[in-house]
Amino acid sequence: LIIAAGTGEFEAGISKDGQTREHALLAFTLGVRQLIVAINKMDTAKWAESRYQEIIKETSNFIKKVGYNPKTVAFVPISGFNGDNMLTASTNCPWYKGWEKEGKNGKVTGKTLLDAIDAVDPPKRPTDKPLRLPLQDVYKIGGIGTVPVGRIETGILKPGMVVTFAPSNVTTEV
Numbered sequence: 001l002i003i004a005a006g007t008g009e010f011e012a013g014i015s016k017d018g019q020t021r022e023h024a025l026l027a028f029t030l031g032v033r034q035l036i037v038a039i040n041k042m043d044t045a046k047w048a049e050s051r052y053q054e055i056i057k058e059t060s061n062f063i064k065k066v067g068y069n070p071k072t073v074a075f076v077p078i079s080g081f082n083g084d085n086m087l088t089a090s091t092n093c094p095w096y097k098g099w100e101k102e103g104k105n106g107k108v109t110g111k112t113l114l115d116a117i118d119a120v121d122p123p124k125r126p127t128d129k130p131l132r133l134p135l136q137d138v139y140k141i142g143g144i145g146t147v148p149v150g151r152i153e154t155g156i157l158k159p160g161m162v163v164t165f166a167p168s169n170v171t172t173e174v
């Protein structure tokens with residue numbers, strides 16, 4: 001979730017019909033259970049720690065109402081335009097000691113947005129269950145044939161496997 005730190009921008013995003021609020025709700029509704037909050041444009045807020053803390057406080061209150069636990073969220077002050085705290089720690093915010101969140105295996109810490117992304121726990125996909133692959137699209141590629149596209153939810157898919165498509169009962173080899 002990217003939040004603009006600029007005066008007025010944050011307030012507009014978090015307002016009753018704001019996009020920030022809408023995006024957090026949409027993410028939770030679609031099943032996203034791990035959240036990173038990147039507080040962007042900190043350069044326009046002159047890297048003020050008070051602004052950062054204010055945004056964390058307000059954002060924590062509303063993401064809690066959506067269904068997220070703020071203790072499991074990394075809050076990272078960044079400047080995407082200047083690259084601050086994206087890949088390497090910035091010298092523009094000496095007050096910032098890094099983020100801390102509760103992970104599956106205890107406390108996790110880091111300083112940058114990249115650290116926060118690296119700290120996301122990969123989702124568990126049950127490989128011991130039957131193959132379930134909801135189709136997203138089907139492409140007809142000349143010289144290759146029909147190529148179904150989707151995401152494996154359960155089970156495994158290997159070359160040479162015979163699969164059956166439901167509800168049409170069409171069988172083919174991978």
